[in-house]
Amino acid sequence: MKRLLVLPLCLLTHAAVAAMSVDLTVTGIISPPACDIAMTGNGLVDFGEIILAPSGDSDAPQRLSQTLSITCAAPSYAGFRLVDNRATSVPAARIGSDHFGLGLDGASNPIGYYDMALQTILADSATGLVKVSVNNGSTWADASAALLKSYALGSNTYAFDSATTPTTAPKALTTASTLVAVAYHIQPRNTLDTNSLINLDGSATFELIYL
Numbered sequence: 001m002k003r004l005l006v007l008p009l010c011l012l013t014h015a016a017v018a019a020m021s022v023d024l025t026v027t028g029i030i031s032p033p034a035c036d037i038a039m040t041g042n043g044l045v046d047f048g049e050i051i052l053a054p055s056g057d058s059d060a061p062q063r064l065s066q067t068l069s070i071t072c073a074a075p076s077y078a079g080f081r082l083v084d085n086r087a088t089s090v091p092a093a094r095i096g097s098d099h100f101g102l103g104l105d106g107a108s109n110p111i112g113y114y115d116m117a118l119q120t121i122l123a124d125s126a127t128g129l130v131k132v133s134v135n136n137g138s139t140w141a142d143a144s145a146a147l148l149k150s151y152a153l154g155s156n157t158y159a160f161d162s163a164t165t166p167t168t169a170p171k172a173l174t175t176a177s178t179l180v181a182v183a184y185h186i187q188p189r190n191t192l193d194t195n196s197l198i199n200l201d202g203s204a205t206f207e208l209i210y211l
Contacts, residue, residue, distance in 0.1 A: 033076035037208040040067045045182045047200065052189045063117065063181035068206060070160065075172035077211040079159030081151040085203035091187055097153035098146075102184060103201025107193035112186035114202050116148040119179040123162040130178060131170055133157045137211055142166035148180070150204075159211060170211065 045064050052058045070078055084090075086101030091110040099113040121128050121144055132143035134155050149156040160176035161168075184200065192198060 033072060033074070033078060033210055035070055035072040035076050035078045035208060035210075037068070037070050037080060037206060039069070039180070039206065045202075047184060050184075050186070050200075052186065052192075052194070054189070056188055057112070058184075058186040058189075060114075060183040060185070063183045065119065065179040065181040067177055068180050069175070069177040070173075070208065072174050075174050077159075077170065077172050079157055079170070079209050079211055081157055081207045081209055082148055083205040083207060084150045084152070085205060086201060087150070087152065089201075094185075097149035097156065100150070100202055100204050102186070103199070105193045105198045106196050109192055110187060111192065111198060111200060112184060114182055114184045116204075117181045117183075118144055118146075118148065119181050121160065121176075121178045123160045123176045124173050125175065126162055128160055128162045128176065129164065129166065131159050131161050131166070133159075137169070140167055140169055151207075157209065157211075 043066060045066060047060065047064060050058065068080075070080070072078060084100045086103050089101035089103050089110050090099050090113050094113050098115050100115065101113055102111040105111055118130055121130055123129070129142050129144045131140040132146075132149075133140050134157075136155070137157065140159075143158065148158070151157065159170040160173055160178070161170040162173065163171055184202075186192075
C-alpha cells in the first residue's frame with residue numbers, strides 16, 4: 001500500500017518567512033542638572049542710618065557684602081544673570097549696565113544707585129574666576145575684577161570657572177561662591193525730598209541659568 005506523506009504547511013514554508021531585518025533600539029535618560037543658587041543673610045545688605053554729604057553725591061564709606069553660591073548635585077554647567085528690579089529708578093544721568101536703582105524718595109525723585117563688585121571667588125573649593133559672555137556663550141572674558149552688570153543692558157551672562165585662562169569656556173562645577181560687595185551712591189541732597197525719611201529700596205535678582 002502506498003502512503004502519501006503530508007507535511008504541515010508551516011514546515012514547508014519556513015524559509016519564506018525568515019526575518020530579513022532586525023531593529024536596534026537606543027534608550028537612555030537625560031536628567032536635568034540639579035543646582036541651587038543661594039545668598040547668605042537672605043540677600044539683605046543693610047547700610048543702616050546714612051548721613052548725607054553737605055553737597056555732591058553721598059558714597060558708601062565701605063562696601064558691605066553677602067556670599068553668593070551655586071551648589072550642584074553633580075558637575076554641571078551653570079551660571080547666573082542679573083535683573084535690576086528697580087531699573088527705572090536709576091538717575092537719568094547715571095544709567096549704565098553696572099548701576100542698579102535704589103528706588104524713589106517720597107516725592108518720586110531717584111535716590112541714586114548702587115554697584116556690586118566680586119571678592120574671594122571660589123570654584124570647587126579652589127581660587128577661580130567669574131567669567132562673562134555677552135553673546136550667549138560664544139565667547140567668554142574674565143569679569144572677576146569688574147562690576148556686575150544687568151542682563152537687560154548688554155546680555156551679560158556670568159559663570160564661575162576653575163580655569164585661570166580668561167577666555168576659555170567655563171568648566172562644569174559642583175560648587176562655586178563669591179562675595180558680592182555692594183556700595184551705594186546717593187544723589188546730592190538738594191535733589192531729594194529730605195523732609196521725611198528716605199528708605200533705600202534697591203532690589204536685584206540673581207537668576208540661575210544652565211549654560
